[in-house]
Amino acid sequence: MAEKSNIEWTDATWNPVRGCTKISPGCKHCYAETFAERFRGVAGHPYEQGFDPRLVPGKLHEPFKWATSRMVFVNSMSDLFHTYVPDEYIERVAKVMVTANWHTYQVLTKRADRLQQLLSRPLRFASEAKNVWWGVSVENKKHGLPRIDHLRKAPAQIRFLSVEPLLEDLGEIDLSGIHWVIVGGESGHGARLMKREWVA
């Protein structure tokens, strides 16, 4: 993935893991899957294996090469807390974020139960870092709201929500312990519509 990002709320992407599998309705039109599958079978391309999950240890130290401070979206092309990724590897990613601390890292997941579990123990050291923001995706009530509870229970200096693609009215949300919220609808072919009153 290019080191410069087109995502509005970040400067760069860093993908020490590539690929993922769908876990909830928010994944239906996953842009990362669409991008990766375009290159399946293209010899030598980073996405030669399409969207199949895999570790990319050669990318682990990439943030050290960026001398100036950046806002870094971690794993824009996967989910760091996917079951495929071993605890020890997630720990290595966290150590880079804590050590290359002139950057700010945004870690976004749909596997919030594992985020809570790991931040409470092996990743405790990273939960205390102010330059690492931990976030969950929230697309609906059934899958999204329990993720907010997991995130709130996880030790972290900065917690954020990515409420996109918003698929229904979430009603009143408890935002205690949450520091930053991004809200948006879906875009692209076949996008599911978001109603203005859902974000009122």
Ligand code: SF4
């Ligand atoms: S969790 Fe994220 S990266 Fe994985 S399939 Fe769903 S939308 Fe795509």
